[in-house]
Amino acid sequence: MKIYRASHKTFDEYCRERWGIKRAYACQQIGAARIAEHLSNVCHGKHSPPALTERLIRPLTRLSAPSEDDKREPARARRRRPR
Secondary structure (H helix, E strand, O other): OOHHHHOOOOHHHHHHHHHOOOHHHHHHHHHHHHHHHHHHHHHOOOOOOOOOOHHHHHHHHHOOOOOHHHHHHHHHHHHHOOO
8 A cells, every 4th residue: 555645646746745855765765774674684683784874775775675585594594593
């Protein structure tokens, strides 16, 4: 469901009126947030990367999205990690 449609006709219009940004920048922010979330899951909260800004993450958004196997890998690694 596209939540913005409750108040705006297009995502472009929503971004401009609600946030004062262009659609392209909003998409960059969304992509960066997804990658930052994935990186924080991979790091297990122990080895936090330096402050991740959209500008630093932007080159990573050109890579393919993590597969379901990639998303499950941190859990497998935790199970195999010696204690």
